[in-house]
Amino acid sequence: MTVLARTVEATRRYGDVLALDHVSLDIRAGELVGLLGPNGAGKSTLINLFVGLRRQTSGTVELLGGSPQDPVVRRGIGVTPQETGLPESLRVGEIVDFVSAHFPERADKTELLGRFGLDGLVKRQIGGLSGGQKRRLGVALAFAGNPRMVFLDEPTTGLDVEARRALWDGIEDFHERGGTVLLTSHYLEEIEALAQRVVVVGHGRVLADDTVRAVRDMVGVRRVSLDADHLPELPGVLATEREDGRIHLVTTDPDQLVVELVRSGAPFSGLEIRPTTLEEAFLAITAKESAHV
Amino acid sequence: MSSLLVAHTRYLLLEQLRVPIGLVASAFFPAASMLAFVVPFAGQDPMAATQATGSMMLIGAMSAALMGLSITVAQDRELPWNPYLRTLPAGPLPRFAGRIITTMITMLVATIPVLLIAALFTEATITPPKLLLGLLALLGASVPFMLIGLFIGFVLPSKAAIGVSQVVFFPVAILGGLFMPPQIMPGFVQAVSPYVPARGAGELLWAVTAGSTPNTVALIMLGVWTVAAALAAGWAYKRDEGRRFS
Numbered sequence: 117m118t119v120l121a122r123t124v125e126a127t128r129r130y131g132d133v134l135a136l137d138h139v140s141l142d143i144r145a146g147e148l149v150g151l152l153g154p155n156g157a158g159k160s161t162l163i164n165l166f167v168g169l170r171r172q173t174s175g176t177v178e179l180l181g182g183s184p185q186d187p188v189v190r191r192g193i194g195v196t197p198q199e200t201g202l203p204e205s206l207r208v209g210e211i212v213d214f215v216s217a218h219f220p221e222r223a224d225k226t227e228l229l230g231r232f233g234l235d236g237l238v239k240r241q242i243g244g245l246s247g248g249q250k251r252r253l254g255v256a257l258a259f260a261g262n263p264r265m266v267f268l269d270e271p272t273t274g275l276d277v278e279a280r281r282a283l284w285d286g287i288e289d290f291h292e293r294g295g296t297v298l299l300t301s302h303y304l305e306e307i308e309a310l311a312q313r314v315v316v317v318g319h320g321r322v323l324a325d326d327t328v329r330a331v332r333d334m335v336g337v338r339r340v341s342l343d344a345d346h347l348p349e350l351p352g353v354l355a356t357e358r359e360d361g362r363i364h365l366v367t368t369d370p371d372q373l374v375v376e377l378v379r380s381g382a383p384f385s386g387l388e389i390r391p392t393t394l395e396e397a398f399l400a401i402t403a404k405e406s407a408h409v
Numbered sequence: 410m411s412s413l414l415v416a417h418t419r420y421l422l423l424e425q426l427r428v429p430i431g432l433v434a435s436a437f438f439p440a441a442s443m444l445a446f447v448v449p450f451a452g453q454d455p456m457a458a459t460q461a462t463g464s465m466m467l468i469g470a471m472s473a474a475l476m477g478l479s480i481t482v483a484q485d486r487e488l489p490w491n492p493y494l495r496t497l498p499a500g501p502l503p504r505f506a507g508r509i510i511t512t513m514i515t516m517l518v519a520t521i522p523v524l525l526i527a528a529l530f531t532e533a534t535i536t537p538p539k540l541l542l543g544l545l546a547l548l549g550a551s552v553p554f555m556l557i558g559l560f561i562g563f564v565l566p567s568k569a570a571i572g573v574s575q576v577v578f579f580p581v582a583i584l585g586g587l588f589m590p591p592q593i594m595p596g597f598v599q600a601v602s603p604y605v606p607a608r609g610a611g612e613l614l615w616a617v618t619a620g621s622t623p624n625t626v627a628l629i630m631l632g633v634w635t636v637a638a639a640l641a642a643g644w645a646y647k648r649d650e651g652r653r654f655s
Contacts, residue, residue: 167496171655190498201489205427206420217416218497241427261498 118145119178120265120296121166126175128161128320135161137320138175145264148287148297150311150328152304152398158320159300163267166298167195180264191219194258194266202250204243208234211242211253212260219261231289232256233282248279255283265296273302284310304398318402331401337392338370342377344384350376355399366392366399413499417507425511431477435515439469440522446588448530456619457590458533462523463543463614464587469519470547471582471607474554475561476574478512482562483570486649495654512555513548520544535618543618550610553631556638557606563645581607603627606634 121143128136136158143149153159164170165177168184182189202211209225216222229235232252242250251274258266268287272280280303287310291297301307307314307328314331316324324331337354341364350373355366367373370389377384425432443465451457485491494504524540527533535543557577561570582588584598585607591599602608603624609631612623 169492169495169654187498187500190496193496195493195496197493198489201491201493203420203424203490205424210420210423214416214420215497217412218499 119143120145120180121298122176122178123162123165123172124176124178126162126165126172126177128158128165128170129173134320136165136172139317139320139322141315141322141325143265143296143298145296146291146294147313148291148311149299150307150314151298151300151317152307152314153300153317154402157317157402159317160269161320162317163269163298163300167193167267191261192264194261194263196254196258196266196268196271198254198269202242202254204241206242207238208240208242208245208253209238212257215257215260219263221262223260223262228256228259231259231286233279248275251275252279252283255286259286259290263295265298266290268297268299270300270302272306280306316398316401323401331398332392337366337368337399339390339392340365340367340370340373341386341388341390342384343386344382346382347377347384348380348382350380354403362386413503414506414510417499417503418510421507421511422514425515431473431481432515432518435469435473435477435519436522438472439465439519440526442468442588443523443526444530448526452531455532455534456621458527458531459535459619460590460615460621462527462531462533463547463618464611465523466520466543466547467550467607467610467614468582468587469523470516470551471554471578471587471610473512473515473519474551475558475578476571477515478508478555478558479561479565479570479574480567482508482559483565483567486563486653487567492653501650509555512558513551516548516551517544520547539618543614546614546617550613550631553606553610553635553638556635556642559642560638560645563642563649581605584608585611587611604630606631606638609634 119142121141123139123141125138125140126136127134127138139158139162141162151159151162161170165172166179166184168179168186168190171185177184180189180192184190206214208229212225212228216225225238226235229238232255234249234252234256237245237249242253245253251272255268255271258268271287272283275283284306287297287299297310299307299311311328314324314326314328315322316331341362343362347363350365352367352369352373353365354368357364357366365373374387374389443462447458447461447465451461558574561574561577565573584602584605585591586594586602587607591602591608594602603626608624609627609629612621612627613631615621616623
């Protein structure tokens with residue numbers, strides 16, 4: 117399959133800070149890739165390299181077979197502005213026209229706004245939109261030029277569940293028609309729902325790059341749930357969570373954990389061991405990484 | 410390329426018109442000065458009134474160039490919208506040119522009240538071709554001020570740009586003889602005057618519209634200022650790009 121975006125050994129420094137450390141990544145046509153990582157892991161830097169906002173310190177960055185610095189190459193991509201950045205005094209239709217003017221193939225304005233649940237707002241000033249509407253307009257702008265690939269940085273941050281679902285539908289629709297997506301999100305649930313492939317970055321490196329399921333499984337973490345009033349200090353616990361009286365423990369070694377739990381003599385009931393969610397896998401991967409540093 | 414220029418200019422003009430404070434500021438101040446100083450004191454003398462009208466037009470243009478441009482450029486740099494624009498398939502040129510064209514339109518709009526007051530309440534006279542030449546000279550003479558405005562806008566944060574552009578604007582306009590004719594100013598001001606860019610710009614405009622003989626030193630200095638401001642603005646632009654986008 118054709119590679120739409122690629123880095124080869126891409127490194128980016130900001131003064132003494134190493135934001136990206138020899139990252140090699142291929143994103144192929146038709147993929148929907150979720151980019152995960154804690155704040156400061158290098159997600160934004162990676163996206164900024166792909167969309168031409170920053171230059172790599174060393175290595176190669178390729179976009180649609182050319183350089184992201186070349187405006188002609190960028191005709192094939194769409195990017196979401198940050199929600200706070202939209203020019204308040206312009207009308208919705210005007211900003212769509214303005215962005216569309218940069219692209220040879222333009223999406224139909226009414227259809228585009230409809231796709232993101234913004235019907236009937238063409239004449240509204242952006243300053244008069246709700247936060248959720250602004251966010252959806254921002255995402256819609258990424259699709260204004262009928263791109264082959266879109267970069268969506270935190271597309272649904274601050275949206276309520278319903279609006280988030282609507283946006284997901286828009287993104288999935290684009291993907292089903294052959295579009296390629298690179299998505300970052302604070303909501304792992306979002307990556308789990310949308311992405312097929314997950315790239316986990318931390319400390320400027322790719323820590324994991326596989327299918328959602330494989331990333332979930334690869335770390336071998338399990339979620340141990342039980343009812344207990346009080347628990348002693350237990351070894352190998354990566355995260356603890358209390359929910360309606362139940363305690364959830366995330367661990368890489370559930371057998372050892374249960375042995376220690378029984379040995380401690382603390383009373384408990386309703387023991388359950390399950391595979392983890394992506395979120396727990398993510399915690400495990402990044403925690404392991406910090407332990408090495 | 411040209412369609413992008415149209416798109417950017419249209420967008421910037423819409424912003425300017427929707428929040429017209431910049432336009433009002435550029436138009437109001439010279440019109441008020443015109444009524445307060447020119448009409449009562451120089452209104453009866455055709456030559457003086459014509460020259461003073463030129464000066465007031467220049468004050469409006471300087472305000473749009475120095476204050477309007479520096480503040481909008483500084484504000485733009487602070488908005489997250491700015492990096493987004495950089496991801497659109499266009500170089501920096503359409504936006505840059507769009508800014509300059511929008512500023513020039515603001516300048517021309519700001520001359521309307523001044524010209525109306527001059528026509529209605531003073532003895533200022535001008536022929537249509539001379540008026541056209543005068544407007545062209547106005548735009549040309551504003552170039553160094555636009556460049557200084559860009560320099561301030563690229564170097565300073567917006568709050569500082571508001572203050573600094575005013576601090577630059579008033580002394581330069583006064584020393585340049587735009588508020589009072591240079592001939593009636595104190596000796597030391599007369600000595601300094603030809604070296605500030607406003608004087609050269611004024612001399613150019615007065616020569617074209619009122620037929621006065623321009624001060625050669627002032628015209629040369631206007632050229633020197635233009636070159637210096639172009640270098641400074643170019644340096645500031647590159648520095649800003651390098652700091653945020655390299």
